[in-house]
Amino acid sequence: MRATVIHAPHDIRVQEVPDPVIQQPTDVVLRVLRACICGSDLWAYRGESARQPGQRIGHEFLGIVEEAGSEVNGFAVGDLVVAPFVWSDGTCAHCAEGLTTSCPQGGFWGSVGSDGGQGEAVRVPFADGTLVRLPAAAASDDHLLTALLALSDVLGTGHHAAVGAGVKRGSTVAVVGDGAVGLCGVMAAKRLGAERIIALGRHRVRTDIARDFGATDVVAERGDAAVEAVRELLGGEGAQAVIEAVGTEQSMRTAVGITRDGGSIGYVGVPHGSGTGLDLGIMFDRNIALRGGVAPVRTYIPELLPDVLSGTIDPSPVFDLTVGLDEVPAGYRAMDERTALKVLIKP
Amino acid sequence: MRATVIHAPHDIRVQEVPDPVIQQPTDVVLRVLRACICGSDLWAYRGESARQPGQRIGHEFLGIVEEAGSEVNGFAVGDLVVAPFVWSDGTCAHCAEGLTTSCPQGGFWGSVGSDGGQGEAVRVPFADGTLVRLPAAAASDDHLLTALLALSDVLGTGHHAAVGAGVKRGSTVAVVGDGAVGLCGVMAAKRLGAERIIALGRHRVRTDIARDFGATDVVAERGDAAVEAVRELLGGEGAQAVIEAVGTEQSMRTAVGITRDGGSIGYVGVPHGSGTGLDLGIMFDRNIALRGGVAPVRTYIPELLPDVLSGTIDPSPVFDLTVGLDEVPAGYRAMDERTALKVLIKP
Incomplete structure (x- = not known):
C-alpha cells in the first residue's frame, strides 16, 4: 500500500510500504476513508519532536474494517469505524477509569513499528478497545464523514x-x-x-x-x-x-x-x-x-458522536483544504505556512 | 501593648508598640488569647521573603473582642472569636464565591501598617467579614482553645x-x-x-x-x-x-x-x-x-468548627512547644532548627 513516511524534518514522502496484516487475534485491518494532518504533526515535520527516519505519521483517521482477527468481537468486515489518536486495550484499570491514554498496552499511531493514519490502510491493535462504530450510511455522506473525522482527535x-x-x-x-x-x-x-x-x-x-x-x-x-x-x-x-x-x-x-x-x-x-x-x-x-493533558478521546466519542450525527454540532469547518494521498507533503507545507488551518486527506 | 516585630532576618523582637484602636467603623480590636508561629513565618525569619524592618508578624490567632466599631453587627465586646490568616470584607464577588483570599479589600496580618497576630492585641479590619464566633465556654478550656487555634490556618x-x-x-x-x-x-x-x-x-x-x-x-x-x-x-x-x-x-x-x-x-x-x-x-x-494555592480558610471554618468542637477531629497535637510572648524569638529558633514542630504562644 501507499502511506506517508517521515524521513527527516521537512522530508515527508508518500511511498510504497508493506500492506498491514493481522498480527494479533485482537487486531483489525482498516482501509482508510478519511485522514488528516494535525498541528502536532508539524512538531515532527519541523524537527522539534524527534522521529526515526522511516517512521509513519498521522493519527487521525476513520475507515472500513477490511479484516478482523479471530478474537475481535465488536467489529466485522465492512463496518465503518473511527479511531481515536491512541489505541488502548479497553480492559485495564486506566481504560476502566476512562483514561485510555494511560493504558499500559496503548500506543500512538506512527510510533516505531506501527502504521500511521496518513496512508491507505492501518493495522489497529486492540480493536475492541480502540475503535468506535459509525452508522454505515455515513460512508456515503461526504460532509458527515468529514465532521465525524474530528472525533478522532480535535x-x-x-x-x-x-x-x-x-x-x-x-x-x-x-x-x-x-x-x-x-x-x-x-x-x-x-x-x-x-x-x-x-x-x-x-x-x-x-x-x-x-x-x-x-x-x-x-x-x-x-x-x-x-x-x-x-x-x-x-x-x-x-x-x-x-x-x-x-x-x-x-x-x-x-x-x-x-x-x-x-x-x-x-x-x-x-x-x-x-x-x-x-x-x-x-x-x-x-x-x-x-x-x-493528552485527551482520552476514545472515552469521549460515545458522548460526542450523537451530537455530530444529529448535526447539533458540526466541526467540519476546521478542515479548509482537501488533498489526495499524493498531495500530503503539500498539505504539510500549507499547514506549516499557515495557509491552511487543517488538511483533510482522502486517500 | 507588646507585640512581635521583625527587624531583619533572624532579628525578631518582642517590644512595645502603639495599642491598636478602632480606625474604621467596621473594625474590631481583639485581645489575643492564643497565637502561634507558622512555617511560612520562617521564610521571613530566614530572609527568604522580604520584610521591611519594623513589620509586625504572625497571622494565626484567636481572642476576645475588646472593642467593636459602630458598623460591626456580628460581634460584641466579650465575644470569643477566631481570625483566619487574611482579613476579607465578606461582601465582594470573590468573598461571595468563597475565595476570601482574593478579596480586593483583604490583606495579610503583619503587612505594612497592620498588626500581626503575635502580640497582645490586633486591630481587625472588616470584622464582620473576617471573624468567626466561637462558643464562650471554650475560653476556659485550654485544650479546646489550642485545637480551635488551628482553624486560623493549618x-x-x-x-x-x-x-x-x-x-x-x-x-x-x-x-x-x-x-x-x-x-x-x-x-x-x-x-x-x-x-x-x-x-x-x-x-x-x-x-x-x-x-x-x-x-x-x-x-x-x-x-x-x-x-x-x-x-x-x-x-x-x-x-x-x-x-x-x-x-x-x-x-x-x-x-x-x-x-x-x-x-x-x-x-x-x-x-x-x-x-x-x-x-x-x-x-x-x-x-x-x-x-x-493560598487557602480561603475563612470559608472553611464554619464547616470544620463543629468537628473540632465535638472532638471528632483534634489538631492540637501539631503544637508541641508553648511559649509566652517574651519567648517568641526562642520559638522561632526552635522551629528554624526543627526542634519544634509548631509553637503555641500564650500572650
Missing part, C-alpha cells in the same frame, strides 16, 4: 480542555489558540452551556469559524495586551474557565493572565519550550488550577 | 489541599510534607473519607502524629526513592490524590512522581525557588491536575 481534545477548564452552564470561557483544537474548544464550551466565550485570534478565517462555533467575543491582541483586552471585556476580572490549546510558554503565560482568581485552565496544547510558562507564585496567590 | 489549609487533591470517600492519598499543614492534610483527608493515606516523613515525632491523624502508611524515603516507595505500596501506581505542603521544587517534583495518572495534586506549600519543579511534559502525558 473535537475530543477541545472537549477535554473544556472539561479540564471546568466549563458548565453559564460559564465565562476564554480560549487561547485559534487552531483546530482551540476552535473545537470553543464548540465544546458552547455545547457544555458556556454563556460567554472569548476567542483569542487575529486571523479572520479562524475567528469567523470561532464565532460560527459559539464565540461571543474575539480578542485580536497578543501577550500582555491580550490579557488586558480580556479583562476589559470582563469588568477587570479574568475568565472562570480558560482553554489553552497551543502549548508554548507564552500561551501558558497568557492563559494564567486571563484566568479569574479561583478559575481553571484546561490545557491540551502539547507543551513545548524549555520552561513551563507557569508562574506558580501567581497561580498560588490566585488559586488558579491547571487540569488537562 | 487545619483549613490542610483541608484546602485535600479538596484541591480531590479527596473523597475511598480515596488513596499521599501527603508530601510533615509540617503542621501536611499533618492537617492527613487529618482533612481522613475526615473526607480517604481509605488509605500515605504520609512522607522520617521524623518519628511527626510520623507518629501523622498516624494518629489517620495515616495508614509512612514512607521515610526522599526524592526518587520516595516515589519508588509510594509506588511499591500502591502496586506500581501513584496516589489519586496528592497533598503538597512544602512548596519547594523538589517537593513538587516528588508530588508529581507519586500521583496516579489522571490524579490531582492539591498544593498549599507557598512556592519557593527559581523554578516550579513541574515537568509539564510529564503532567501532560499523565493528565495530572494541579489545584490549590
